[in-house]
Each structure stands twice: as C-alpha cells, then as structure tokens.
Amino acid sequence: MLDVISLLLIFSGLAFYLAGTIGVLRMPDTLCRLHAVTKADNLGLGLLASGVLLQLSDPLQMLKLLLIWVLVLAASATGGQLIARHTLDQKPNGDPPEDAR
Amino acid sequence: MTEMLILAVVVLGATFALALLGMLRQGTPTDRILIAQLLGSNGVGLLLLLALLQEQLALLDVALVLAILSVVVVIAFTRRGKEQADA
C-alpha cells in the first residue's frame, strides 16, 4: 500500500517536471518560461520528495529530505525573482541586452 | 517497486535531456541560466530516486549540496559588479 502511494507521488512529481520542461521549450519569452520552471521546481520536487520520504525508515534522513525540499522551495522562489529582475533590468532603456556582447 | 523506480529514473533522465536540448536552442544567457536552474532541481530529483534505487542514502547529501550550490550559481549570475551599477 505504502509503495503504491509512494509511486503515485513520484510519478505525479514526474508529470510536473515534464510540464515544466515543455513549458520552458514552448513559452514565448523569458518571464513566461520562468513561470514554468518554478512550477517544476516546487511541485515536481515536492511530490517526488514526499514519495521518496515514505520509503525511508530513519527519521533523521526524512528530516534531511524535508530540508532539501524546503531549501529548494525557498531558493527557487527567490532565485526566480532575481532572474526576473535581471531580465527586466536589461530591457527598459532599449540598449542591446548584455547578452548580445 | 524496483521496476517502477527504474522507469521513473529513466523518465526523469529523459526529461533532463529534453530540457538540455532546449537550452542549446535558446538564445540568451538568462534563458540558459533559467534552464540550468531547472536542470539543477531535475538533478536533485534524480539523486533522490537513485538514493532509493541504489540504496545509498549518502546520495541525499549530494542532493543537498547540489541544491544549495545551484542557488549560489543563480546568485553569482544575477549579481552585478560595481561599475555596472554606477554606469
């Protein structure tokens, strides 16, 4: 039973990873793509990690897994904001983006 | 259980490859660092699954280190130097 729930969680996590990846490939501009990526980070990894969590026996390892997820959650939210600001900073004054150099 | 885990690992690996091919197609470095972030959390997921599959819980530590350091890279990418700020 536990195995079934675990696999269910892992595969729904995979679905979000796949959705995020397709989003990155198909979305029209950087900010839209950013939107897709953060979904994959948060939900994909979250579901996958909870699936893996059910298979562990050591509470310390479970705690570590939880730490990884919370870390990625907080970091990807903030990192997404940093990337978004970076994109916007390059656009407004009409000069060629830094990348063109 | 093991068979399904293997399937999951292979699917996640294929997703990784798909995102990476997308990265090679994308134009700007910002897009690429964005995909690098996606690949980072994809890699964390792969490590978690491998930890179960290979029964090596040490891979959880690798996942933790990878998760922290991919943030460091994003910060290093988005920070600007002094001159650029003043210009």
Place this chain on the structure above:
Amino acid sequence: MKAGALLYLDLIMVILMLVLAIGALHARSLRHAVILFIVFGLVVALAWARLRAPDIALAEAAIGSGLAGALLLAALRDRRPGDDATRRAPVWQSVAVGGLVTALVVLLAWAFLEVQGGRANEPLANIVQATLHESGVSNPVTAVLLNFRAYDTLLELTVLLAALLGVMSLGPQRSPMRAAEPMAAGLIGWLIPLLILAGGYLLWVGAHAPGGAFQAGALLAAAAVLAHLGGRREFQLPGHTRLRLLAVAGCAVFTLVGVSTLLGSGVLLQLPSDWAGGLILLIELFATASIATALFLVYLGGHPPSWNSREVHPDA
C-alpha cells in the same frame, strides 16, 4: 522494465556529457560556454552518483559545478571589452593535446581491461575492507585518503597551496560588489549559515560516510563567496599573518603528523591504529580550513589587500 533499463539512463548521461563538452568548447560566446560548463559539472556529478561514488559526486557538485561556476561567472563580469576576442590555438598545440589525450584514453582502457580480466592480483577494495579496522575510520574512501595513501592527499594539499600562491601573484583581488538588493540579501543571509552548517556536517560525517575535508572546505568557501557576492561589509578576511597561517595550516599539520610518525615508528605517515581516528580528524580539520581559504582566495582572483602588508585595510 528490467534492471538493464538503467542502461538507458547511463546512455543518456554519456551522450549529454559529450554534447556539453563539445558545446562548451565551441560556444558562441564565453557566457554560453560558462553556463554549459556549469551544467557539464552537474551531469558529471550525476554520473558519479550513478557509478556509486557519492564521495566524488559530492566534490564534483560542490567544486566542479557550484564554486567553479561562481568563479567563472565573476571572472566574466570583470573582463574588459577587448578580452572577448578568442585566439585560435596554433595547430601544433591542438595536435599535441590531442595526442596526449588519446594516449591517456588508451592507457585507461588498458588498465580497465586488465582489472576486468582479473589479471590484477587482488581487487584493491578487498584489501581496503580487510584492513579497514586499523584505519581509525569506517568510511573506506577516507581510510584510503588519510591513512593508507595519506601522502597522495598531502601532495594534493601542496598542489592546492602552489596554485593559491600562483593566483596571489596575479595582482589585487577583484573589486568588492555593491550591497545586494533586499531579496538577494535575504537569500544570502540564510544561505551562509546553512552552508557553514552543511560544511561542518560533511567534515564530521566523513569518518563513517561519504564526506570529508575537500567537500567541507568547498562548502565553507562557497559561504565566503556568497558573502563577497552580496557585498557584505561585515565579512572580512583575517589579517596578514593569520590569513597566511590559515592557508598553510593543512599542509603544516599534515607534515607535522608525518614527521612525528617518522620519528616514532620510522615510517612516514604510518598512523598508529589506536590514535588514527583522532589524528585523521585533526588533519581533516586543518585541511578543511586551508582548502576553504585557498578556494575562496582563488575565487577572489588575486591577493586581498591584507596579503602583502601588515596594515589592516578596512575594506579587505
């Protein structure tokens, strides 16, 4: 799905590594090359995990992908307009490098086949397992690195020190960053203690599980790099003498232990098995400090103001 299906994953990784390596070498611009190199480090770390070598996966994830990525991105930011012009290497250089790499591949393939063919006397892993109880630690990798083959690790630390001295002679360090905007500052603010904690954890856990001085040192260096990236003024390097002491501490303590075992038992770095655990922890502690110092100073790309003079510079 049989276990053989994992071969698909391995195949994907091998192809990705080749694609990334070629892509990084032939990228349109340096920025693209750097990002491809970072992802290359990530895939290599995954490959090590797949090869059941979490020790190396840890080091690769920390140094190969994270720290090297931050270093290269910071170096890119500091380049001057003319620096982008790529210089084509002369033909003889390409041929020489190509020849050396081919020779290395042939040598490795021969060694691999030799081991696979079972002509080697006894797998090294068995020997290590049989004598593990004498090493003072229960992680075989740490036992090899700091006891059975300790002089290799001592030489590695020396190489790192030599590299550090080379970078210190390049000129002054890269300029400090302006203070980070609130979002980045907040993120950096909680990442630094987490990195220090994780570094201490990896150092401690190295005795019985994957981890150790290099991984721990890399995480500590990453914490310092973050402080520099965030332009945090309260973060300062120690002054002239203490900074130099930190840089050589690993080599010095390691050599000291080696010399005392030479005087005690007549064999260099032959750790007595009663004390081995404590001595290994002592060496690793100082090695971690030196590795962290070296990696951070290398990231700075030149010497900090306090390196050359005894005066205390406020914006070091």
